[in-house]
Amino acid sequence: MPADSAAPNWPVISIADANAALAGPGSPLELADAEINGVQMKIYANAPPTIRSILELANETWPQRDYLVYENERVTFRALMLAVQHLAAAMRDTYGIGKGDRVAVIMRNYPQWPVAFLAASSLGAIATPMNSWWTGEELEYGLSFAGVKLAVVDGQIYERVRDQMKNLPDLKHVIIARDKGEEHADPRVSSLESVIGDAHAWAGLDDIGLPDVELLPEDEATIMYTSGTTGKPKGALATHRAVISNMFNSFTCQSRMLLRRGEAIPEPDPNVQRATLLAIPFFHATGAFAILIPSLLRGDKIVSMYKWDAGEALPIIQNERITAVGGVPAIAWQLLEHPERDLYDLSSIEAISYGGAPSAPELVSTIKKRFPDAAPGNGWGMTETCATATLNIGEDYVNRPSSAGAPPGAVELKICDPDGNPMPEGEVGELWCKGPMNCKRYWNRPEATAETFRNGWVVTGDLARLDDEGFLYLVDRAKDMLIRGGENIYCIEVESALYDHPAIMDAAVVGIPHKVLGEEVGAVVQLKPGKTATQDELRAHLSGLLASFKVPVEIQFQDEPLPRNANGKILKPDLRARFTPRA
Incomplete structure (x- = not known):
């Protein structure tokens, strides 16, 4: 145990005991034993069953709160629900989308992105986000490989994919968001505004309810393309349970931080709204699964930018009273080192978190120096684990700045040799991960599925080690190691x-x-x-x-x-x- 603890008598409880306390009967984070697709594992007993159920709960709980802010557009939870209702109905009635059909969402972090994603999810379709940086040829691959039937895109994406549409017979419809009202010669192309209007109009839509469809936790919800920097991306297929379990992993780690301090876990205050400055794309597993959906469940506000710029972010943090920022370590550094940082009131920031790339141990000490009341956080996860599997936050992170955290009770980690045999504590090997947040398989890639998904475990390709308390230390990507x-x-x-x-x-x-x-x-x-x-x-x-x-x-x-x-x-x-x- 590190001696230089950040608080007196810290920690007052071990990682194992804190995980057990949070998993016990009556806890909101209670764990239960279950068999999922033939694999025994722990699941979150009180998690909402589907993404649609989270949307319905948010609409009932805080309808008049702002949920999405983009430049001069502000969308409440109620306005979001109404827009989702109308788009989901159009997807079903006009565009012929049913349960299991793939619906692509390809655009910048506009308010229309969550509407399209949630409409598809609420209908039982498989939401298939794609990288808005992809070229036309890359988009053609993504649309073709997943057999996408409907794509909701912005104008820039449409210009990139228009010439590829002749090669996409399965793509029956393209809806352009933020369309400029131009006539489109292709009968497959229409405007999102013709269905739901622009963001300012959503609050005035009629309440028509969501389409009647039965959804279960094990229904397929999303295909997220992996973000590998070489080779063709693979489509990781996730269920509703997997997507939702990722954020319960985060909630567990955040609550564990309080127990380790000796503090009680507070009841949510209905008069307090947190706000996240979104510095990463919605199409990334972190953006969609670790920010978009958890913010929906908690009633948080999401403020997005057309493109990340630390200088432009500073006044947004001040004016929108942003409480959480982060993304990858470079974003945190750019904020901390920006020469105009001290010209703005950044006192609202409560958390600076990041993942997805190695971070310098100096980063956490710099955060604590510049924002002494903010909880720094770092974590590990991947597309195949629906984002968050571990989270290192608060004093644990201060004391172990090179660790990605200890897993919550629902997550199992092990370090294996090249033959898949477990290795002794402290030795470096390949990281394997098991839990309810793991994806089901790769879409139409049986060989890759067999290589990566093994009896409930994801074989990650990361080299790592675990210490005596289960804290994870990433060493490198196996394929990137130099010899x-x-x-x-x-x-x-x-x-x-x-x-x-x-x-x-x-x-x-x-x-x-x-x-x-x-x-x-x-x-x-x-x-x-x-x-x-x-x-x-x-x-x-x-x-x-x-x-x-x-x-x-x-x-x-x-x-x-x-x-x-x-x-x-x-x-x-x-x-x-x-x-x-x-x-």
């Missing part, structure tokens, strides 16, 4: 050492091909505003922390943030291409 002359080099170890230098804002380590050694270590870094560093200085810094063979032979600098895909993962193939192979 220099037979020596394994974990990129995350070198990146963490780079982050220890006070001038480093962002860093990525890649392999440089070498004729004799196979690979050598290369790095690309972004410096913090106003900071300077040289390659020799950084190499000297690393030499004091790492074995010599792990020190990069070449370090490149850039002023702009490192290239990332829409989900925040660094595009390492792009960075590798910058380096010249060495003899």
